[in-house]
Every structure is written in C-alpha cells, then in structure tokens.
Amino acid sequence: MALSEFSLQYVPQKAVKGQALADFLAHHPSLYNFGGNDIKIGMVETRNNYWTMYFDGSSTSSSTGAGIVIQSLHHDRWHFSxxxxxxCTNNQAEYKAIIIGLGIIHDLRVTRAFIFDDSELVINQLNGSFRCMSCTLAPYHMVASYLTEFFNGITFEHISRIHNTDADRFA
Structure with a gap:
C-alpha cells in the first residue's frame, strides 16, 4: 500500500542462455538412457546408487555440536563440524545434525542414501519403528521426515558408537 503512490512496473529478468538450457534439462529428463545414469554436476557425480552419511550430535553444559561425514560412491569423503x-538436549542435537546432513546431500543432488547414526532413538523414530512422543523432539522429527521425501531411496540404520567415530569426533 505504501508503494501504490508510485507507478511501478514489473519487468521479468531475462534468462541467461546457459541457465535456461540447464533449467530445461533439469525439468525435462531424457526418456532415453544415453550413456548410463551418470550425471556430473560441478565436481560431484551422482548415480542411481546409494551414498552414505554418518552423523552425530553432542550436547554438553559448555557446548553443542553436530558432526557429519558424507561419502560418495567413489569413496570421496566430506567432513562437517x-x-x-x-x-539443546543430545537428541535435539542428533536431529539437528541429520537435518543439516539431509540438506547437504540434497544440495549435492543425491537421490539415494544410507544414513547411519549411533542414536537408537532417533534412527528408530525416523524409520517409523518408534513414535515420536516428545514435544521437544516433534518439530525436529517433522522437519527430518519432510526432508526424506526429496529422496528416491533413503535408509536409516543404527550402528554402534565404535562404527561412528568420525562423526562423533567432529560433533
């Protein structure tokens, strides 16, 4: 309403040719399988296979952190601390770590992933084996569950703490 006294006119931005082509190809995948299912995006290559992600959250009286380790199909690893x-509580830190990790692998255009963590509660809640009854965890659970819908295949698996040492160290 404050700007109605001015005569403003909306003019859409002209598309950059390269970006228009990229947008078209992204929205219209080929029906033909030319050269396999490999897609190269920058330095990241994705395939119709599973990447792996390890995550961990930690909360102490002095600090709270999240550790994430992502491994590609070619065993390239990215570490996030x-x-x-x-x-927050330990479980809230665990959920925050998975939410950030899912966002990262989504941005990398990963479609299938194995997700590992040593928190039995969080993993079983995301698998649907346990119901999320805590009002403090429910918002985190909702966001994490929503993010999983962007993947074609995602599997959550509980592992022992000794097998999650990298993510634990970064948390």
Missing amino acids: LKLDFD
Whole structure:
C-alpha cells in the first residue's frame, strides 16, 4: 500500500542462455538412457546408487555440536563440524545434525542414501519403528521426515558408537 503512490512496473529478468538450457534439462529428463545414469554436476557425480552419511550430535553444559561425514560412491569423503549456537538436549542435537546432513546431500543432488547414526532413538523414530512422543523432539522429527521425501531411496540404520567415530569426533 505504501508503494501504490508510485507507478511501478514489473519487468521479468531475462534468462541467461546457459541457465535456461540447464533449467530445461533439469525439468525435462531424457526418456532415453544415453550413456548410463551418470550425471556430473560441478565436481560431484551422482548415480542411481546409494551414498552414505554418518552423523552425530553432542550436547554438553559448555557446548553443542553436530558432526557429519558424507561419502560418495567413489569413496570421496566430506567432513562437517558445526557448533550449534543454542542450548539443546543430545537428541535435539542428533536431529539437528541429520537435518543439516539431509540438506547437504540434497544440495549435492543425491537421490539415494544410507544414513547411519549411533542414536537408537532417533534412527528408530525416523524409520517409523518408534513414535515420536516428545514435544521437544516433534518439530525436529517433522522437519527430518519432510526432508526424506526429496529422496528416491533413503535408509536409516543404527550402528554402534565404535562404527561412528568420525562423526562423533567432529560433533
């Protein structure tokens, strides 16, 4: 309403030719399988197979953090260590780590992933084996469940703490 006194006119931005072509190809996948299912995006290559992600969250009286380790099909590994700037429980830190990790692998255009963590509660809630009854975890659970819908195949698996040492160290 404040701007109605001015005569403003909306003019859409002209598309850059390269971006228009990329957008077209992204929205119209080929019906033919030319050269396999490999897609190269920058330095990341995805295939119709599973990537792996390990995550862990940690909350102490002095600090809260999240650790994420992502491994591609070619065994390239990316390590993420994040300090969370709010107080939360261990389970909330675990959920925050999975939410950030799912966002990262989604941005990498990963379609299938095995997700590993040592928190039996969080993994079983995401698998649907346990119901999320905690009002403090419910918002995190909803966001994580929503993010899983962007993947064609995603599997959550509980592992022992000794098999999750990298993500634990970064958390």
